[in-house]
Amino acid sequence: MKLIIATIRPFKLEEVRAALTSIGVRGMMVAEIRGFGTQSGHTEIYRGAEYAVNFVPKVRLETVVPDAMADQAVETIRKIVRTGKIGDGKIFVLDVGAAVRVRTGETGEDAL
Amino acid sequence: MKFNGYHLMAPVLAALPSTGLAQGTDAAAELAGAIAVAVPTDLVFIMNSFIMLIGGFLVFWMAAGFAMLETGLVRSKNAAMQLTKNVSLFATACFMYYLVGYSVMYPGDAWLIDGVFGRLGTAVLEAVGIGAGAADDYGYASTSSDFFFQVMFCATTASIVSGTLAERIRLWPFLAFSVVLTALIYPIQASWHWGGGFLEAAGFSDFAGSTTVHSVGGWAALTGAIILGPRLGRYKDGKVVAMPGSNLPLATLGTFILWLGWFGFNGASQLSLSSVGDAADVGRIFANTNAGAAGGVLAALILTQLIYRKVDLTMVLNGALAGLVSVTAEPLTPSLGAATLIGGVGGAIVVLAVPLLDRLKIDDVVGAVPVHLFAGIWGTIAVVFTNSAASLGTQLYGIVAVGAFVAITSGAVWLAIRAVIGLRVTGEIEIDGLDKGELGMEAYPDFTKG
Numbered sequence: 001m002k003l004i005i006a007t008i009r010p011f012k013l014e015e016v017r018a019a020l021t022s023i024g025v026r027g028m029m030v031a032e033i034r035g036f037g038t039q040s041g042h043t044e045i046y047r048g049a050e051y052a053v054n055f056v057p058k059v060r061l062e063t064v065v066p067d068a069m070a071d072q073a074v075e076t077i078r079k080i081v082r083t084g085k086i087g088d089g090k091i092f093v094l095d096v097g098a099a100v101r102v103r104t105g106e107t108g109e110d111a112l
Numbered sequence: 113m114k115f116n117g118y119h120l121m122a123p124v125l126a127a128l129p130s131t132g133l134a135q136g137t138d139a140a141a142e143l144a145g146a147i148a149v150a151v152p153t154d155l156v157f158i159m160n161s162f163i164m165l166i167g168g169f170l171v172f173w174m175a176a177g178f179a180m181l182e183t184g185l186v187r188s189k190n191a192a193m194q195l196t197k198n199v200s201l202f203a204t205a206c207f208m209y210y211l212v213g214y215s216v217m218y219p220g221d222a223w224l225i226d227g228v229f230g231r232l233g234t235a236v237l238e239a240v241g242i243g244a245g246a247a248d249d250y251g252y253a254s255t256s257s258d259f260f261f262q263v264m265f266c267a268t269t270a271s272i273v274s275g276t277l278a279e280r281i282r283l284w285p286f287l288a289f290s291v292v293l294t295a296l297i298y299p300i301q302a303s304w305h306w307g308g309g310f311l312e313a314a315g316f317s318d319f320a321g322s323t324t325v326h327s328v329g330g331w332a333a334l335t336g337a338i339i340l341g342p343r344l345g346r347y348k349d350g351k352v353v354a355m356p357g358s359n360l361p362l363a364t365l366g367t368f369i370l371w372l373g374w375f376g377f378n379g380a381s382q383l384s385l386s387s388v389g390d391a392a393d394v395g396r397i398f399a400n401t402n403a404g405a406a407g408g409v410l411a412a413l414i415l416t417q418l419i420y421r422k423v424d425l426t427m428v429l430n431g432a433l434a435g436l437v438s439v440t441a442e443p444l445t446p447s448l449g450a451a452t453l454i455g456g457v458g459g460a461i462v463v464l465a466v467p468l469l470d471r472l473k474i475d476d477v478v479g480a481v482p483v484h485l486f487a488g489i490w491g492t493i494a495v496v497f498t499n500s501a502a503s504l505g506t507q508l509y510g511i512v513a514v515g516a517f518v519a520i521t522s523g524a525v526w527l528a529i530r531a532v533i534g535l536r537v538t539g540e541i542e543i544d545g546l547d548k549g550e551l552g553m554e555a556y557p558d559f560t561k562g
Binding site: 044045046047048049050051 | 351352353354355356357419420422424426427466467470479
């Protein structure tokens with residue numbers, strides 16, 4: 001099993017959810033986060049005072065998928081969230097040691 | 113805004129069909145006009161009382177405007193405290209004005225110091241269900257409607273102060289200041305003009321209170337901001353640290369509410385709706401008040417675009433209010449174009465004054481000092497452009513007399529409160545937010561408690 005962590009532009013979330021669901025991803029977790037990478041923020045102005053917004057709002061999407069589906073899921077996310085401009089986000093893939101479905105006690109990929 | 117000052121004329125006016133007590137107008141022309149129009153005295157009494165009640169509840173609604181504007185411009189950790197201050201100061205003003213303020217402001221003939229300090233005593237209304245003979249001023253209007261209208265102006269003055277000092281002043285010291293402001297400082301200087309005191313005698317002209325209301329609040333806010341000091345971390349290494357407001361939709365709603373309330377503030381300051389002339393004048397004041405606000409918005413819109421390359425909504429909102437304050441000293445005589453221009457200059461003043469105050473390290477959270485003090489001074493001067501009865505010298509005399517009195521007295525009160533009980537919250541509470549530290553309550557608890 002792989003844990004896929006994707007930081008994406010917030011407005012792309014709904015599209016990503018629909019695409020992942022259509023290829024068989026059965027669940028995901030999302031959180032509104034702030035962060036920076038290459039984009040490293042921008043400046044705003046309030047009542048004559050400029051200030052830097054270093055942390056940019058993003059959505060962090062996490063999903064655990066069977067090994068066989070990982071590459072396809074990563075490619076699906078990348079294809080949808082890519083705009084070609086700085087700030088498109090990053091995708092990380094991690095190995096998952098175990099998974100348990102609380103209701104039934106199923107483990108491993110059966111629990112996904 | 114004259115009422116008791118005309119008691120001497122009451123017998124004359126009672127015999128006449130209409131009163132037309134408009135400010136800044138020629139008394140002889142008023143009387144001539146009054147003779148020409150046959151309105152029954154009962155109707156004069158009813159309509160004059162009516163316009164002040166309408167105006168009174170519109171001005172009351174400005175308290176909601178101030179509360180929303182200020183809450184929108186503070187950070188969310190101080191929102192509940194800002195709301196608390198707004199509702200508390202309003203009630204404080206209502207109580208103090210009843211207890212002392214109204215008598216100090218309108219002593220009639222019973223001045224303690226002639227033309228300078230009025231009478232001490234509570235406000236007393238007419239009895240229940242009076243007939244014409246028992247009215248305090250049958251030829252004009254009911255005392256109750258006058259009191260109701262006037263108390264709202266007093267509360268408005270106090271509302272102006274709270275925004276400037278937001279996010280760092282403790283509740284009770286702030287209310288202690290509001291007590292003195294609404295019981296004495298505001299009524300004393302208002303008696304000089306509207307109560308028939310020495311500024312009235314000198315010919316000072318301030319229709320609905322650019323100086324008498326707005327600058328007074330502005331001076332009290334300015335002295336308070338200097339004595340209280342800026343918010344922690346506001347000025348760092350020679351730079352201004354932006355502390356963006358939490359809710360600009362709320363600030364915008366507040367501005368629109370104030371804009372609406374201002375029609376009562378200026379329109380009903382005609383104090384009379386009992387002749388054709390009055391009706392036309394009130395409509396004219398409504399239209400000019402609106403034009404002034406529009407002028408202020410447009411000036412701030414264009415100026416912020418030019419200076420900062422992007423429009424700053426909060427300054428545009430300030431621009432609307434500065435436009436309104438600017439036409440308040442004379443909303444009757446300008447043409448629509450002149451009212452727009454007067455308001456536009458007010459809007460420009462705000463855009464230029466906000467960064468200026470920051471350079472002086474005077475931290476005015478909502479911009480009340482530029483809006484109410486600077487635009488108030490401008491509006492009081494601008495009277496001379498459209499009202500030939502006003503003179504520049506007398507206008508400046510009024511501005512300086514009121515300004516010096518309010519700056520000195522409110523400065524002294526701020527210093528006294530600071531010395532006795534202190535003004536500021538602790539640094540820890542300021543960082544955590546006044547909502548948690550002072551109130552133990554948050555404006556938006558769902559964010560943290562689910």
